Amino acid sequence: xxxxPTRTRKIAARGSIxxxxxxxxxxxxxxxxxxxxxxxxxxxxxxAHLSPGEFWAVVxxxxxxxxxxxxxxxxxxxxxxxxxxxxxxxxxxxxYDFPGKRLVDALIxxxxxxxxxxxxxxLTTLLAKNGWIGSLLEPIGIKVAYTQLGVGVALVFIGIPFxxxxxxxxxxxxxxxxxxxxxxxGASGWQTFQRVVFPLLIPALITGFSLAFARTxxxxxxxxxxxxxxxxxxxxxxxxxxxKLQQFDYAGAAAIGVTMLAISLVLLLAxxxxxxxxxxxxxx
Amino acid sequence: MRPALPLPRQAVRRRAxxxxxxxxxxxxxxxxxxxxxxLVLPLVTVFIEAFRxxxxxxxxxxxxxxxxxxxGLTLTVISIVVPLNTLFGIAAxxxxxxxxxxxxxxxxxxxxxxxxVSPVISGLVFVLLFGRQxxxxxxxxxHDLKIIFALPGIVLATAFVTxxxxxxxxxxxxxxxxxxxxxxxxxxGANGLQIFWRVTLPGIKWGLLYGIxxxxxxxxxxxxxxxxxxxxxxxxTTTVPLYVEMLYNEYNTVAAFASSSLLALLALVTLVLKSVxxxxxxxx
Numbered sequence: 357x358x359x360x361p362t363r364t365r366k367i368a369a370r371g372s373i374x375x376x377x378x379x380x381x382x383x384x385x386x387x388x389x390x391x392x393x394x395x396x397x398x399x400x401x402x403x404a405h406l407s408p409g410e411f412w413a414v415v416x417x418x419x420x421x422x423x424x425x426x427x428x429x430x431x432x433x434x435x436x437x438x439x440x441x442x443x444x445x446x447x448x449x450x451x452y453d454f455p456g457k458r459l460v461d462a463l464i465x466x467x468x469x470x471x472x473x474x475x476x477x478x479l480t481t482l483l484a485k486n487g488w489i490g491s492l493l494e495p496i497g498i499k500v501a502y503t504q505l506g507v508g509v510a511l512v513f514i515g516i517p518f519x520x521x522x523x524x525x526x527x528x529x530x531x532x533x534x535x536x537x538x539x540x541x542g543a544s545g546w547q548t549f550q551r552v553v554f555p556l557l558i559p560a561l562i563t564g565f566s567l568a569f570a571r572t573x574x575x576x577x578x579x580x581x582x583x584x585x586x587x588x589x590x591x592x593x594x595x596x597x598x599x600k601l602q603q604f605d606y607a608g609a610a611a612i613g614v615t616m617l618a619i620s621l622v623l624l625l626a627x628x629x630x631x632x633x634x635x636x637x638x639x640x
Numbered sequence: 641m642r643p644a645l646p647l648p649r650q651a652v653r654r655r656a657x658x659x660x661x662x663x664x665x666x667x668x669x670x671x672x673x674x675x676x677x678x679l680v681l682p683l684v685t686v687f688i689e690a691f692r693x694x695x696x697x698x699x700x701x702x703x704x705x706x707x708x709x710x711x712g713l714t715l716t717v718i719s720i721v722v723p724l725n726t727l728f729g730i731a732a733x734x735x736x737x738x739x740x741x742x743x744x745x746x747x748x749x750x751x752x753x754x755x756x757v758s759p760v761i762s763g764l765v766f767v768l769l770f771g772r773q774x775x776x777x778x779x780x781x782x783h784d785l786k787i788i789f790a791l792p793g794i795v796l797a798t799a800f801v802t803x804x805x806x807x808x809x810x811x812x813x814x815x816x817x818x819x820x821x822x823x824x825x826x827x828x829g830a831n832g833l834q835i836f837w838r839v840t841l842p843g844i845k846w847g848l849l850y851g852i853x854x855x856x857x858x859x860x861x862x863x864x865x866x867x868x869x870x871x872x873x874x875x876x877t878t879t880v881p882l883y884v885e886m887l888y889n890e891y892n893t894v895a896a897f898a899s900s901s902l903l904a905l906l907a908l909v910t911l912v913l914k915s916v917x918x919x920x921x922x923x924x
Binding site for chain 1: 664671675735739755767803832861915
């Protein structure tokens with residue numbers, strides 16, 4: 357039995373008198389545990405079946421290291437490329453009016469909505485040496501499909517909405533007042549952008565980068581078709597996990613999975629800390 | 641302190657516009673070129689490749705028995721996964737938005753965790769739990785239960801990947817809604833369910849629908865996670881994206897793109913709904 361005073365205290369602590377706290381939180385935690393936490397726990401547990409020496413032997417083998425370098429490196433470069441292009445798209449969509457603007461705005465989310473396998477085979481078809489774009493690039497010596505460049509292109513495609521959709525609302529909220537103030541004081545358009553607007557966008561740009569990065573590190577569907585999957589060259593880490601699984605090397609697959617997850621979480625945490633710091637400095 | 645002779649507002653705007661007319665045109669041109677190359681061209685390619693063999697070939701490749709079965713399987717999977725994740729999303733958003741409790745921000749981070757996990761790892765965790773050499777594998781085999789290489793595995797992997805979508809979309813909407821109206825309803829004698837249906841739901845319906853649509857888009861198109869748990873049994877465990885992969889690897893390009901065009905069409909519907917709902921959500 358809950359007596360009246362304890363009930364009041366509990367309500368004050370929760371900040372609400374609405375019913376359903378136990379039910380909603382209980383169900384959330386149960387579902388979270390069953391679907392996410394226990395399975396991820398199984399991943400860690402399985403990799404612990406290996407001794408530290410064996411674990412290290414798996415993840416430090418040259419083929420695994422090469423695939424991790426490709427997955428993280430290509431994701432970082434693609435997300436960096438997406439920062440200026442994402443800013444450009446967000447800027448144009450927020451600041452200017454032009455015919456077809458709403459259509460372009462809606463299309464930004466295409467990489468979210470289009471299944472990755474479809475994106476993968478389509479980009480490969482376009483960029484293969486007999487494809488529409490590939491046949492234009494082939495004569496000037498640029499090969500995209502079945503190279504690391506192809507991996508990068510697929511990841512740029514996947515990552516672009518993350519940057520645009522993070523910067524867009526911030527630009528909208530910014531309004532024209534600050535810029536007009538700068539212009540009134542005699543600054544040029546470029547000076548205004550560089551000194552006034554851009555610094556205010558940096559936190560959003562970092563967030564957009566980290567969201568795109570988080571998504572593209574583990575990307576599989578759009579990459580496996582275009583990459584050609586050559587060990588040491590175009591083999592991404594998720595593909596190596598699939599290969600290990602097909603060889604029934606569960607512990608090896610788990611070891612690569614845990615390593616990938618650990619590196620990405622540490623990197624994302626570091627990026628978040630930088631972002632928070634930049635945002636705080638701006639607020640001062 | 642005002643500057644000595646501030647330009648009138650309209651003059652500033654005019655000056656800014658006059659100065660940047662060519663800048664504006666260049667930026668719009670660049671943004672449109674980037675969007676055309678990265679987004680429009682792939683989308684158009686899907687449909688061109690799909691109809692390369694003519695309408696007859698298009699229809700016949702979509703009415704193949706395996707194609708119909710793949711469509712059926714994808715529909716089955718989303719009809720299980722989307723309602724489950726929606727239920728979870730509502731419960732989690734309610735708990736997070738309406739109450740204060742210790743570990744609340746940890747819960748928010750854990751809900752977003754699956755977004756940082758590679759799709760391949762999202763499938764791998766269930767193989768490690770339920771696969772033949774997984775933790776529960778022997779027990780499942782003794783009881784003649786099949787999870788991996790069967791429907792339950794595909795459902796679990798898809799649910800993991802789309803776990804965060806509804807909760808993430810709904811939490812800020814519920815937070816913005818506040819709780820005064822619900823508390824008033826409570827005072828007037830409404831019970832929890834009545835409060836939810838009559839007060840909460842009307843306020844969050846656009847946000848909820850938005851989350852469901854994004855969850856559904858990802859669920860029907862998920863490739864990496866499903867590829868790991870499906871076993872690629874033709875006509876039995878191949879969802880539409882896996883069927884696309886299968887046809888593509890068999891060099892049956894026209895059929896692969898015919899199935900892809902269905903997914904691309906659904907992606908387009910998603911984009912239209914997202915754009916319309918985004919505006920409604922913003923207007924609230």
